[in-house]
Amino acid sequence: HPVDALIAALPKTELHLHIEGTLEPELMFALATRNGITLPYASIDALRAAYQFDSLQSFLDLYYAGAGVLQTEQDFYDLTWAYLERAHADRIVHTEIFFDPQTHTDRGIAFATVYHGIRRALDAAQAQWGMGSRLIMSFLRHLSEEAGMAVLDQAEPYLAGIDGFGLDSSELGHPPSKFARLFARCHALGLPCVAHAGEEGPAAYVVEALDLLQVCRIDHGVRSLEDEALVQRLAADRTPLTVCPLSNQRLQVTPDLSRHPLRRMLQAGLAAMVNSDDPAYFGGYLNQNFYACREALGLSDAEVVQLVDNSFEASWLPAQDKQRWM
Ligand code: HPA
Numbered sequence: 001h002p003v004d005a006l007i008a009a010l011p012k013t014e015l016h017l018h019i020e021g022t023l024e025p026e027l028m029f030a031l032a033t034r035n036g037i038t039l040p041y042a043s044i045d046a047l048r049a050a051y052q053f054d055s056l057q058s059f060l061d062l063y064y065a066g067a068g069v070l071q072t073e074q075d076f077y078d079l080t081w082a083y084l085e086r087a088h089a090d091r092i093v094h095t096e097i098f099f100d101p102q103t104h105t106d107r108g109i110a111f112a113t114v115y116h117g118i119r120r121a122l123d124a125a126q127a128q129w130g131m132g133s134r135l136i137m138s139f140l141r142h143l144s145e146e147a148g149m150a151v152l153d154q155a156e157p158y159l160a161g162i163d164g165f166g167l168d169s170s171e172l173g174h175p176p177s178k179f180a181r182l183f184a185r186c187h188a189l190g191l192p193c194v195a196h197a198g199e200e201g202p203a204a205y206v207v208e209a210l211d212l213l214q215v216c217r218i219d220h221g222v223r224s225l226e227d228e229a230l231v232q233r234l235a236a237d238r239t240p241l242t243v244c245p246l247s248n249q250r251l252q253v254t255p256d257l258s259r260h261p262l263r264r265m266l267q268a269g270l271a272a273m274v275n276s277d278d279p280a281y282f283g284g285y286l287n288q289n290f291y292a293c294r295e296a297l298g299l300s301d302a303e304v305v306q307l308v309d310n311s312f313e314a315s316w317l318p319a320q321d322k323q324r325w326m
């Protein structure tokens, strides 16, 4: 399709990507073998067949279990490098990725092991292709605020290589208000903050993330459309919404992609864009997300360009670098 050729050719940025969510079944098995771990699946195909989700939680259970094969700094490097190669192939020139340190420190992996493996890969992509990146440390909202404070203590020696903070994991029952003091501390460190909100949770969680956590972007935010006053506010402020269409489809947030709110968000003047979230689990990297939306929604050339421009606008690149790509 001609619009797909434009999608493939455009330089792009990705702003909502969990590095642990790029762990492909092939690498999961290879790392299990390397680390002497036995996975509860007979084969790569059997593992992939288990990726049938009916909710965010049903995905998170497999996502956290899968991350158990990541043990050494080299494992984190290999994981990150594999994603960056795919991102480069998709013509991503700048990527802002999440990592979930608590998923690893809670099983006895040192913060330094996780950080250095990811950082070394990001630096290699910059050196090899000139690919830019930002690294966002994300807190797990199903854990306590106190646990978030403790992992932030562990992060302090590495803050020169951490560009911002995020909030992810099980949304329902864990509103942004639970983390107001933690995010106040993050802001005091002078770094930007984002939060997942309005994925499974209500529009009220988006309002809380803005008012109580002072976030500069909302991750997902598709349920914002349920609150007209919120839509007006997000449009007026050009608050970015990092939408993940294949994730929404696979987690049954919007089971029918042809009814996905992406186009309505653009028409409402929202700074929405396309991202891949956890591509190894949801069936596609960034370009696949675009192709699926193009097909299901009939996106035009102009809408694709708008989505890509929104993404550069919402990125943490300096203004002159944004101008270069927009
Ligand atoms: N939502 C919440 N937590 C997550 C996600 C998501 O889409 N991906 C990885 N952790």
Ligand code: ZN
Residues within 6 Å of the ligand: 016, 018, 168, 196, 219, 277
């Ligand atoms: Zn996410």
